[in-house]
Amino acid sequence: MNTEKRRKILEIFRDNNPKPETELNFSSPFELLVAVTLSAQATDVSVNKATDKLFPVANTAQAIYDLGVEGLKDYIKTIGLYNNKAINVIKACEILLEKHGGEVPEDREALEALPGVGRKTANVVLNTAFGWPTIAVDTHIFRVANRTKFAMGKNVDQVEQKMLKVVPAEFKVDVHHWFILHGRYTCVARKPRCGSCLIEEHCEFKEKVYPDE
Template sequence: MNKEKRHEIFTRLRAENPNPVTELEYNSPFELLIAVLFSAQATDVSVNKATRKLFPVANTPETMLVLGVDGLKSYIKTIGLFNAKAENAIKTCQMLIEQHNSEVPQTREELEALPGVGRKTANVVLNTAFRQIAMAVDTHIFRVSNRTKIAPGKNVLEVEQKLLRFLPKEFLLDAHHWLILHGRYICTARKPKCDACIIEDLCEFKEKTSS
């Protein structure tokens, strides 16, 4: 795909949604970190349902640590992999208190050192909470990047690197949100809604669907 096409694709996505935001509900970098940690292999809807009850009770490292693993589990048992996620969240709270003055760190290295925080989670926090240029490639972004040929790659890291390299700078800060929303609602896994897609004429997917 040439750079003119990429520019037009993101021009249209931006025009449709000038200020895209995550669908996870949060009011602080800590709440976002915990919500993203919970969201692995779970839907944002299920995470929001749990955190709406959890965050009024525990929305700082200290208050969450007081809950303990078992206490936290009772709030998030509707989320997949809740046992491991509760343990990681409590360990993360402990590290934030002991090593970061209860603040969420703003570097990838420090974030990835936290239990349960991988590259994708770190990228979401850096981009969404701290407005740093970072590309968190999940299944939606991986699919859209490969289907459209915006940034095809064999794995998530290759797609991430290509997106950062190929996309015009003016779109880099919000590209993650546009792509994830496009993959979630339009360029869906089983049957993409090509007839409802605003970039259908620019997309290089060979097996487009029609109603």
């Protein structure tokens, strides 16, 4: 895909959704960190249902740490892999309290040192909580980037590096939100909704799918 076509796609996304936001519910960097950690292999809807009950009761590192693993499990047991996630969140809270005064550090290395926090989660927190021009590549972004030929790669790291290279600075803060939403609602995995796609004209996916086919 050439530079002109990529820019057109980004302009269309921006015109349609100038201020994209995550669909996870949060009101602080700490709440976002917890929500993103819980969202691994789970839907944002399922995470929101759990955190809508959790955060009014405990939404700081100290408060969640005080719940303990078993106490936290009661709030997140509807989420996949909740046992491991509860352990990781409690350990992360302990580290935040010991090393960062209970606050979420605006630092990639420090974030990735937290249990349950990998590069993707760190990217989301740095981007969404602190406004960094990071690009968190999840399954949706990986699919859309490859299917459209916008930024092709064999794994998420390759796609991230390619997108960082080809996306102009003015779009970097918002691009991962646009691609996630596009992959979640239009460019879906099994049968993409090409007929209702904003960027269909510029997409280089050859096997486009339409409702009447």
